[in-house]
Amino acid sequence: MxxxxxxxxxxxxxxVDTVEVEAEGHDMLSLLFxxxxxxxxxxSANEFFIxxxxxxxxxxxxxxxxxxxxxxxxxxxxxxxxxxxxxxITYSAMQICEDEKPExxxxxxI
Numbered sequence: 001m002x003x004x005x006x007x008x009x010x011x012x013x014x015x016v017d018t019v020e021v022e023a024e025g026h027d028m029l030s031l032l033f034x035x036x037x038x039x040x041x042x043x044s045a046n047e048f049f050i051x052x053x054x055x056x057x058x059x060x061x062x063x064x065x066x067x068x069x070x071x072x073x074x075x076x077x078x079x080x081x082x083x084x085x086x087x088x089i090t091y092s093a094m095q096i097c098e099d100e101k102p103e104x105x106x107x108x109x110i
Contacts, residue, residue, distance in 0.1 A: 008080040013052035015071035025064040
């Protein structure tokens, strides 16, 4: 996930642990917001978990629920270069484009 690329060089992260994240919303934009916010919480809270890879295991586009798993490890300054701190996810200009190649656009507060 690009958000974690701001925080550190994800190539230095080893997939030694797994963390699951679930989120819910009332529409697709709120689901995206809560999904990213839950992953940010995993990093910012006691776990300091930084994933190298995140995979969506389940997404319900009707009930607006998502379940995902990340492979990574606890962030450690001696091992992982410190990048930019991500303070929050924002709704500002958030977009979900589901054309030929699905893309999302999210502005994060740094």
